[in-house]
Amino acid sequence: MSDLLVAENIVKSYGDYTALNKVSIAVPRGSIFGLLGPNGAGKTTLIRIINQITLPDHGKIYLDGEELKPDHVQQIGYLPEERGLYKSMKVGEQALYLAQLKGLSKSDAKKRLKYWFEKFEIGDWWNKKVQELSKGMAQKIQFIVTVMHQPKLLIFDEPFSGFDPINANLIKDEILQLRDEGATVIFSTHRMESVEELCEYIALIDKSNKILDGKLSDIKRDFRTNTFDIALDTNNRNIDVKAEISSKFQVSETTINTLGNDLALKIKLEEGTSSNDLLNYLSTKGKIAHFAEQIPNANDIFIKAVNQNK
Amino acid sequence: MSKLKLIIHREFIAKVRNKTFLVMTILSPLLVIGMSAFIGYLGKLNQENVRIIAYLDESKLFEDQDFEDTESVKYLNFSEDDYEVAKTKVDLSDYFGLLYIPKKDSIKDIASNVEFYSKKSPNIVVINSLENKIEERLRQVKMAQLGIDVEKLNDSKINADIKLLDFEGEKSSKLVNTLKSVLGMAGGYMIMMFIIIYGAMVMRSVIEEKTSRIVEVIISSVKPFQLMMGKIIGTALAGLLQFTIWGVLLLIVMVVASSVFGVDTLNVQGVSVPTEEAEVMKSIAKSDAQLVFEELKNLPIATMFFSFIIYFIGGYLLYSSIYAAIGAAVDNETDTQQFMLPVIIPLMLGVYIGFASVISDPHGPVATIFSMIPFTSPIVMLMRIPFGVAWWEIVISLLLLIGTFLLIVWFAAKIYRVGILMYGKKPSYKELYKWLKY
Incomplete structure (x- = not known):
């Protein structure tokens, strides 16, 4: 079994409204899996179904090859988007309580909390009430209680909201470390740059349907437009060379780099022409200063896929 | 756990x-x-405030013992005074009120013509107790008129005390x-x-x-x-x-x-x-x-x-x-x-x-x-x-x-x-x- 979590044909409706329509995903073990989609697409519903907070109308979820059962909550750590802590409860007591709800014994929970509190250098918060903490501080506690029972599967819904850039980085590094230690992570966010940094696999949900999923690098390849960024030193024959290239290839954009006098082009190749053909041709026209394929980023893919689904 | x-x-x-x-x-x-x-x-404060009630008995049927002082009420006999004089006296004093029992031919007429004068309207407890006193005395007078032996009548009063049992006894x-x-x-x-x-x-x-x-x-x-x-x-x-x-x-x-x-x-x-x-x-x-x-x-x-x-x-x-x-x-x-x-x-x-x-x-x-x-x-x-x-x-x-x-x-x-x-x-x-x- 290479997939830790498999969701098969999940259907969930609220009255007349269908929140999820036959959505299937497979989350490979030890990976970071981005669950993406616009607001109201159904991501949170799917996450809640995985956490057994909501029951699906149809479809099945398998964790580690077993159909999801109540005991599995101990193997899942969930940081919801709508999160908080008991305000008038002390930090330490609260963390112990939440750890015990996840099935840890009191002494185990204490040991692990001590480790995390030391790691985040927040040992002196133990006897503080949550209402005395700042939002960022409370978020750190929230992160600790999510991961401290060492779950196989971690689910983070917008984990970086409420963190300043420094602490967001700290959390990002923790997530990567947890992944390296063997945890599988489902990561739901709108922040595409963090998807780019973290996610190996993604699934895109829009209007209750999964419209895209797979390895991020594969998806990027699929979304390539076969367009290349080129800069050419033509030895002051820019205008002529441009005309020559335009007659043979589809040039979408040209600028003349005044400083280096290079000719900059965007060329879209037609089916059947390889980048090598282009490269060979260009080498006869001048000195190639820059040659790179345009790779779409996660943001482009997101927008394109959602627009196509309209 | x-x-x-x-x-x-x-x-x-x-x-x-x-x-x-x-x-x-x-x-x-x-x-x-x-x-x-x-x-x-x-409540105690209320009780400590003793009311003084004057009474003017023209019927001469009542005795002092009918108006016995209690903790909260004192009675004063104004029967020697004239009706108007008594009224003025009580009005000028800080007494609670004046009970006026007129002279009439029949007991029933007396009973329905008793008056009580007061500055403030009296509460129901005071009135009830006065009415009880008057009724009690007038009943005795009436019984004497009718020739009923009060002793015997009292003796004839029976208090029933029903013992309650269920069927298990x-x-x-x-x-x-x-x-x-x-x-x-x-x-x-x-x-x-x-x-x-x-x-x-x-x-x-x-x-x-x-x-x-x-x-x-x-x-x-x-x-x-x-x-x-x-x-x-x-x-x-x-x-x-x-x-x-x-x-x-x-x-x-x-x-x-x-x-x-x-x-x-x-x-x-x-x-x-x-x-x-x-x-x-x-x-x-x-x-x-x-x-x-x-x-x-x-x-x-x-x-x-x-x-x-x-x-x-x-x-x-x-x-x-x-x-x-x-x-x-x-x-x-x-x-x-x-x-x-x-x-x-x-x-x-x-x-x-x-x-x-x-x-x-x-x-x-x-x-x-x-x-x-x-x-x-x-x-x-x-x-x-x-x-x-x-x-x-x-x-x-x-x-x-x-x-x-x-x-x-x-x-x-x-x-x-x-x-x-x-x-x-x-x-x-x-x-x-x-x-x-x-």
């Missing part, structure tokens, strides 16, 4: 550690006692009947208070979890139903602790107060008990303790005790799950108003029906029907039980209560499950109905 236990433990600790809880637990009995002492003091007495009313009412009233105080506490605690947004974190570990039940049970335990502390504190203070200050403790209790009952309780206090003990033994103590426990639990669980559902449906306490009325009304109905109907006719149709309806049965049935209710009636009532409880908890749990994850919506009844189908 199981998850339910963990939740119960947390809820209990959270409630007990709360500062309001501590303050209320200690302050409430002090407040009650302070209020009682204050009211008692005010168990004796009971009227005193015990009053005691039954008091016990039943106290039990029913306590259940209502408990439900209102601690049901609302459950509701607030649900709202708190919603507004602090911790609820989704929790229910990713436990079932919403477990969380709801843990909350309800934990709050109930805290409530029971508080009630017990109140009981013990009240007892201690009452014992101390009665031994140190000689305060009539029954007066203190009398504040919450209607005056009629207070009178009876006084008479109980005066009668032989042995007798009261014997009569207490006649009560179905075991049945009362166990039914109190069962109805208490049943009623509390029924209502507090409704409270929990309301808490889950709303975002803040101000939104709860529209849902509160349907909860409070059956509770109030139960208590009023108990006070009005059970006491006068414990086995009448109204009392019987409302002791079957699950929303009022914990209060009404509890009031009926001291009067002896057939076991099958209790069984039907309990079955209905348990059945309704299961149904309501099922509904409440559904609303709770959906509600706790709904933010920023002000729900209507229609919306809640939709949630049931999710």
